Every structure is written in C-alpha cells, then in structure tokens.
Amino acid sequence: MSGYAFDIAHLLAGxxxxxxxxxxxxxxxYSLLNVFALQAVLLSLAVGWQAHVQGAHHLYVTAVIAILFKAIIVPWALHRIVQQLGIHREVETVVSVGPTMLAGMGLVALSILLMLRLTAASGNALAREDLAFALSVILLGLLMMVTRRNAVSQVVGFMSLENGLILAAAGAKGMPLVVEISVAFSVLVAMIVIGVFLFRIRERFDSVDISALDEFRGERR
Known part of the structure; x- marks a missing residue:
C-alpha cells in the first residue's frame, strides 16, 4: 500500500x-446532532476509502448507506423529534465536560495500547490501527451514553457507538453486503422505536430527562 493511501485512511479514522x-x-x-451528522460524513468517507484501498466494491454500498441514513435522515428525524417534543435545548450531563473529556482521553489511550498489543501478530498495519481508532469511537460513544441524562443525547451516543462498529468491520477487510443492508434496516427500525419511546416518555413524564424515571421508580428522593 502506498504511503498516501495509508495516511488518508488514518486521517479519516482519526x-x-x-x-x-x-x-x-x-x-x-442541535449542535450535537449537527456534529453527529459530521461524524457520519467522515464515516462514509472512511468506508469509501477502505473500499478503494481494499478493492472491495461492496463497501461503497456501506458508504452510501452511511451518508444517506446517518448523515441526513437520522439527524433530520432527531431534529424533528426535538422540535415536536419541545425538549430543552441544553444537553444535561451527569458529570461535567472537563472530567468526561479526560476520561475520554484515557479510553482512547487504552484502546490504542490494547488493540495494538492484541493484533501484534497481524501483518496488516492499516487494519490494526483502524481497529484501534474504531474501538476508541465505540468507547467514546459508550461514555456519552453513560454521562448524559437526556434520552436524545443517549440515542446519539448509541449511534456513534454503532459508527465505530461499522468502521471496525470495514477496516477488517470489509463485511458482507447482507450485513450492510441489515445495518440500514436496523437503523430505520431503531429510529421508529426511539421515536415512539421518546414520545411516550414525554407524554408520561413531561420530560425526556432519564432522572424522572428514577424518581418514578422511587430510586431518588
């Protein structure tokens, strides 16, 4: 693989x-949803570049799915949900941003050290380092889910986690077309379920702050 191909792949994954x-x-x-759309665009470019480098043309389908569904349809749908529910525009956090960012840096360092050590026997340097980046994205998505109170921001964290899984699958010599199609349908089904879920929470508790659920169950005083 030429040096520029390696560098571009790392630039997109990074x-x-x-x-x-x-x-x-x-x-x-709204800013969170816009940044998520940017992440989906970068995912599409990263997968498309992997398709070019690997000669795996079916990965172009994944790239198109990512940019259509994750960069356009999903952010638009979530914008509509936020407007329809009249949700507070601020992202409510369990932990402040500073400690969360520090924890994220630690997770990225852990991901790189762990993945490079586990894949030391692999002869494919690009796949090894892309898997390290992918694991970082997965863990950061999980961190967002844990440190956010608002259900919408948790949904975004979950979909960011899924972006990391797609990046990992594409970097590891691609994935079958049937998996790509199933991912697209799973995103659509998830959006329908999430929409119903959020509307029901809003209707029942007049809020999408998950702390209201704890209070309803008697776990908070």
Missing part, C-alpha cells in the same frame, strides 16, 4: 475520534 470528542463537548442538542 477524524472520527476527534469528532467523538466534539460530540462529548457539545452542550446544545
């Missing part, structure tokens, strides 16, 4: 990690 930190930093829901 960009996904950087955008994950940008998502953690956001304190407004």
């Amino acid at each position: 960009g996904l990690v950087l955008v994950s930190f940008m998502m953690i930093y956001q304190d407004r829901l």
Whole structure:
C-alpha cells in the first residue's frame, strides 16, 4: 500500500475520534446532532476509502448507506423529534465536560495500547490501527451514553457507538453486503422505536430527562 493511501485512511479514522470528542463537548442538542451528522460524513468517507484501498466494491454500498441514513435522515428525524417534543435545548450531563473529556482521553489511550498489543501478530498495519481508532469511537460513544441524562443525547451516543462498529468491520477487510443492508434496516427500525419511546416518555413524564424515571421508580428522593 502506498504511503498516501495509508495516511488518508488514518486521517479519516482519526477524524472520527476527534469528532467523538466534539460530540462529548457539545452542550446544545442541535449542535450535537449537527456534529453527529459530521461524524457520519467522515464515516462514509472512511468506508469509501477502505473500499478503494481494499478493492472491495461492496463497501461503497456501506458508504452510501452511511451518508444517506446517518448523515441526513437520522439527524433530520432527531431534529424533528426535538422540535415536536419541545425538549430543552441544553444537553444535561451527569458529570461535567472537563472530567468526561479526560476520561475520554484515557479510553482512547487504552484502546490504542490494547488493540495494538492484541493484533501484534497481524501483518496488516492499516487494519490494526483502524481497529484501534474504531474501538476508541465505540468507547467514546459508550461514555456519552453513560454521562448524559437526556434520552436524545443517549440515542446519539448509541449511534456513534454503532459508527465505530461499522468502521471496525470495514477496516477488517470489509463485511458482507447482507450485513450492510441489515445495518440500514436496523437503523430505520431503531429510529421508529426511539421515536415512539421518546414520545411516550414525554407524554408520561413531561420530560425526556432519564432522572424522572428514577424518581418514578422511587430510586431518588
């Protein structure tokens, strides 16, 4: 593989990690959704570049699915949900942004050290380092889910986690077309379920702050 191909692949994968930190930093829901759309665009470019480098043309389908569904349809749908529910525009956090960013840096360092050590026997340097970046995106998405109170921001964290899984699958010599199609349908089904879920929470508790659920169950005083 030529040097520029290697560098571009790392630039795109590293960009996904950087955008994950940008998502953690956001304190407004609309800004968070816009940054998630940017992450989806970078995912599409990263997968498309992997398709070019690997000669795996079926990965172009994944790239198109990512940019259509995750960069356009899903952010638009979540914008509509936020407007329809009249949700507070601020992102409510369990832990402040500073400690969360520090925890994210630790998770990225752990991901790189762990993945490079586990894949030391592999002769494919690009796949090894892309898997390290992908694991970083997954863990940062999980961190967002844990440190956010608002259900919408938790949904965004879950979909960011899924972006990391797609990046990992594409970097590890691609994935079958049937998996790509199933991912697209799973995203659509998830959006329908999430929409119904959020509307029901809003109708029942007049809020999408998950702390209201704890109070309803008697876990908070």
